[in-house]
Amino acid sequence: MPEGHSVHRIARQFARNFVGRTVVASSPQGRFAEGAAALAGREMLEARAVGKQMFLRFDGDIWLRVHLGMYGAWDFAGVIDADPTIASANGRMGQTNQRGTVLDEPIMDAAGENSLTSIGAPRRARVHVRMSEQTTGLPDEEGTWPPPVVGQVRLRLLTDETCADLRGPTACELQTPDEVAASIAKLGPDPLVVDLAEGEERFTARVRRAPTPIGLLLMDQSVVSGIGNVYRAELLFRARLNPHTPGRDVPEETVRSLWRDWTRLLAIGVETGQMMTMDDLDADAYRRAMAHRDDRHWVYHRAGLPCRVCGTAIVVEEAASRKLYWCPRCQA
């Protein structure tokens, strides 16, 4: 489940391989047949991400709004251009395996090993559909085109050489320009979309007048865009902030540092395709944490395990039906 960084990566992938091209659209599953018919034969003109939502613009002022929700994913296949500014962007994006590993980066690690592409070395590659962790990322020159449909595919977008399959989205709909504007207007600032200083003011003002616990505010997409359950827990720990503190009681400088830390983590996430939240941990401890790929966070998914800083057992509680992890000592 993709938090904001995944969606930005996906939008970039569309920008590289679909924008400027005419698409063939279909809904193999049938649940978006009308929408697909309306898109078929149109040229994609723009790909935008705002928070966890993506907006694709087609000629004729038709927009496609997609929200992946908890289970959604895009599978790319065929020719995929690497982003010269990020390490890798191949295969399945926005999903996780059962070990909790985010598969934005299915075939590479932060150092770029095993990846089809390396940082700063853009190159085109033919990629097997449904790239998974077992896949090495070696180009699959053989195989049929277009790739066979596997599972429930809500929407397939196809150019002459690239295929994108959408499955399990919580939202997939066509919108008018006005509707797109309305959707975006409901969202809080996204550091990769708004002016950073302006975003900081909006975020700070909103938090500082709210009686709501900061742990809930960070997850509220109208307060700030793109933060999900993982980033929430990690941001709060990094700020050593008790999740139950009412927004209005969080010191202003702490609120501002939360925004700045989010801008930092989001940028790292988009670059690496991973939710790197331990970037300031010492190298050895970090390597150890990365060795267990589902255990690379400060507190997320670490209930009962010793806090990496103080050794106190990390606690988990249910907040708005989501699990909230925190250290009762460091975040007292």
Added chain:
DNA sequence: TATGTATGGTAAC
């Protein structure tokens, strides 16, 4: 075969 779980969000009560 059934159940449980997940990085999300909405609408109804």
Added chain:
DNA sequence: TTACCCTACATAT
């Protein structure tokens, strides 16, 4: 607050 939607996969029976 609860119910419900969406999908894939691991684990249990």
